[in-house]
Amino acid sequence: MNLSRTARRMLAGLTFGVLALIYVPLLVVVANSVNPSQSMTWPLDGVTFEWWRRAADSVGARDALVTSLQVAAAATAIALLLGTLLALALQRYSFFGKHSVNLLVILPIALPGVVTGIALSNGFRTILGVDLSIWTIIIAHATFCIVTVSNNVQARLRRMGTSLEEASADLGAGVLTTFRLVTLPQMRSALLAGGMLAFALSFDEIIVTTFTAGNGANTLPIWILNNMFRPNQAPVVNVVAVVLIIFSTIPVWLAQRLSSDVEAVR
Amino acid sequence: MATSTPAADGRTGRTTDPALRAPVARPGSRLLHRLVWLRLGLLLSAPLAWMLLIYVVALAALLITSLWSVDSLSSEIDRTWTLDNFRTLVENQVYRDVTVRTIGVALAVTVIDVAIALPIAFYMAKVASPRLRRMLVVAVLTPLWASYLVKVFAWRVVLSEGGPAEWSGLGSPGYGLTAVVITQAYIWLPYVILPVFAALERVPDSLLEAAGDLGANSGMVLRSVVLPLLVPGILAGGIFAFSLTMGDYITVNIVGGANQMLGNLVFVNAGAANNLPLAAAIAMIPIVVMVVLLAAIRRTGALENL
Numbered sequence: 001m002n003l004s005r006t007a008r009r010m011l012a013g014l015t016f017g018v019l020a021l022i023y024v025p026l027l028v029v030v031a032n033s034v035n036p037s038q039s040m041t042w043p044l045d046g047v048t049f050e051w052w053r054r055a056a057d058s059v060g061a062r063d064a065l066v067t068s069l070q071v072a073a074a075a076t077a078i079a080l081l082l083g084t085l086l087a088l089a090l091q092r093y094s095f096f097g098k099h100s101v102n103l104l105v106i107l108p109i110a111l112p113g114v115v116t117g118i119a120l121s122n123g124f125r126t127i128l129g130v131d132l133s134i135w136t137i138i139i140a141h142a143t144f145c146i147v148t149v150s151n152n153v154q155a156r157l158r159r160m161g162t163s164l165e166e167a168s169a170d171l172g173a174g175v176l177t178t179f180r181l182v183t184l185p186q187m188r189s190a191l192l193a194g195g196m197l198a199f200a201l202s203f204d205e206i207i208v209t210t211f212t213a214g215n216g217a218n219t220l221p222i223w224i225l226n227n228m229f230r231p232n233q234a235p236v237v238n239v240v241a242v243v244l245i246i247f248s249t250i251p252v253w254l255a256q257r258l259s260s261d262v263e264a265v266r
Numbered sequence: 267m268a269t270s271t272p273a274a275d276g277r278t279g280r281t282t283d284p285a286l287r288a289p290v291a292r293p294g295s296r297l298l299h300r301l302v303w304l305r306l307g308l309l310l311s312a313p314l315a316w317m318l319l320i321y322v323v324a325l326a327a328l329l330i331t332s333l334w335s336v337d338s339l340s341s342e343i344d345r346t347w348t349l350d351n352f353r354t355l356v357e358n359q360v361y362r363d364v365t366v367r368t369i370g371v372a373l374a375v376t377v378i379d380v381a382i383a384l385p386i387a388f389y390m391a392k393v394a395s396p397r398l399r400r401m402l403v404v405a406v407l408t409p410l411w412a413s414y415l416v417k418v419f420a421w422r423v424v425l426s427e428g429g430p431a432e433w434s435g436l437g438s439p440g441y442g443l444t445a446v447v448i449t450q451a452y453i454w455l456p457y458v459i460l461p462v463f464a465a466l467e468r469v470p471d472s473l474l475e476a477a478g479d480l481g482a483n484s485g486m487v488l489r490s491v492v493l494p495l496l497v498p499g500i501l502a503g504g505i506f507a508f509s510l511t512m513g514d515y516i517t518v519n520i521v522g523g524a525n526q527m528l529g530n531l532v533f534v535n536a537g538a539a540n541n542l543p544l545a546a547a548i549a550m551i552p553i554v555v556m557v558v559l560l561a562a563i564r565r566t567g568a569l570e571n572l
Contacts (some may be wrong), residue, residue, distance in 0.1 A: 003393065007484065008393055011385055011393055012394075014389070015402065018382060018455075019402070019406070022405075022409050023409070025417065025420035026409070026412060026416070026420055028420060028423055029419065029420045029423060042430045042432075042433040081312075082312055082316055085310070085313050086310070086313040086314075093302070093305075093309075101310075101314065104318075104321070104322070105313075105317060108321060110509060110556070111552070111553065111556055112509050112552040112553075113510070114514075114515060114528065114552065115328075115513060115552055115553055115556075117532075118532050118536055118546065118549045119325050119327070119328040119549070120320070120321075122328050122542055122545075123327050123328075125542075126327070126331060127324070142316075143320055146316070150313075174294075174296070174298070203413075204415075206415055207513060207516060207529070210516075210533065221413070221415050224415050224419070225415065225516065225520075228520065241413070241416040241420070244412070244413045245412055245413075248412040249408065252404065252407060252408045255407070
């Protein structure tokens with residue numbers, strides 16, 4: 001198709017303009033972390049590292065970070081196990097109700113966050129009679145993380161085909177041996193990508209978490225939410241936000257090394 | 267691995283006749299190999315049990331809870347069936363207003379995101395050079411990994427009184443529904459760009475050239491060749507943006523001023539107001555909206571792109 005030069009230029013301008021706009025608010029937060037004014041007025045009149053010092057000393061933020069890492073690690077482990085099993089079943093077999101199973105797994109992320117949140121909260125509290133705690137957060141997070149692992153592994157299995165596995169079986173390897181020596185090594189980067197997505201999803205989740213977190217268990221997002229509205233804590237929240245922005249570039253860097261695997265986000 | 271019989275040992279030489287060859291795999295493994303349903307059952311049971319016992323049961327319980335009520339004196343849950351909660355939702359003006367507001371915000375966010383995503387995805391997939399394309403994909407993916415709350419917080423800072431938006435001379439709409447739409451559109455934009463981009467990448471260039479050779483101008487090619495092929499991708503991205511906005515109540519807390527969305531009502535009733543049955547009933551509204559939407563869209567095959 002022949003696009004006129006002006007059309008190409010306009011498209012390029014729009015694309016670069018919007019992409020630049022996407023980064024502006026994040027850069028504002030970075031700059032704001034050294035804003036001497038506690039009420040965050042602009043422009044900055046000077047530079048201070050007072051907030052960085054106070055953030056480093058913040059026990060609340062550090063505890064919340066530890067909780068978040070624990071929750072994300074546990075939820076990711078469960079999601080990796082269940083998601084892989086599910087992907088193998090969905091990709092290698094055909095059975096009655098396959099489409100329903102597919103839909104069921106997408107449901108926790110396809111339905112609005114409040115629905116998943118209130119459903120699980122209600123299920124834990126009124127049906128099971130369990131008190132909300134760090135475990136209820138982990139179970140909730142694992143439930144919506146399964147789909148990210150399953151999608152990544154399914155995509156990989158589709159691309160792998162079955163010929164190597166059949167060759168392995170023909171040569172006499174048992175089902176489990178074939179899985180361990182043939183299937184699993186080929187899935188490794190898909191598992192890494194899916195696990196990374198699940199970890200990030202859990203680490204960042206706030207809506208379902210507010211419904212399923214007990215009083216004692218504060219994840220980092222909940223800590224941020226609770227402290228954002230306190231005038232003397234807002235600058236510390238700002239610093240934590242900058243740290244999280246820096247953290248968020250790690251998976252991007254990793255994803256680049258894994259290249260094509262992470263293209264299928266979610 | 268070869269433990270069952272000595273005949274299977276490689277050192278005894280290869281037997282070409284398969285009938286003479288003893289099985290190499292362990293008995294359990296042979297059983298697994300033969301019984302497809304057993305393999306499938308072992309694979310499916312754990313994830314399916316998790317999803318059914320935790321999620322489906324929870325959703326069913328939510329429906330049942332919405333038919334209960336709360337005793338106003340003891341504030342205990344009264345487990346007799348009643349449609350009172352739904353009557354409240356229909357009759358009370360507040361719930362109607364909030365529902366309309368929530369759907370309106372979600373629609374606005376979806377339309378804005380699709381409108382912005384289409385030209386960007388087209389530029390990335392069909393105009394940019396392969397090297398530039400890779401860089402642009404990274405540029406779109408990177409903010410996806412940045413924390414959701416950080417992004418909302420960023421807009422709270424940008425739009426604050428005396429903040430960067432006012433300072434830059436563009437002016438700030440202040441905290442309110444406009445701010446909610448801006449922030450949500452900002453947050454979910456990459457989720458819309460990616461499926462549209464993926465759909466565009468699958469459209470072969472030769473198709474566009476053929477249309478051009480047959481005399482269609484650029485506008486016609488876009489309208490009658492490209493756009494129909496993009497419908498599943500647009501729907502997939504649109505569902506994401508719509509559903510994510512509908513279920514969000516954090517953004518409206520942070521940049522929405524005094525406005526409320528459905529999620530706020532659910533959260534307040536589940537927590538402070540201690541009326542779980544009413545909260546469950548309110549949560550039925552987004553479920554119904556999404557189910558209707560998904561059922562309508564399922565026919566187009568867009569769900570495979572999620």
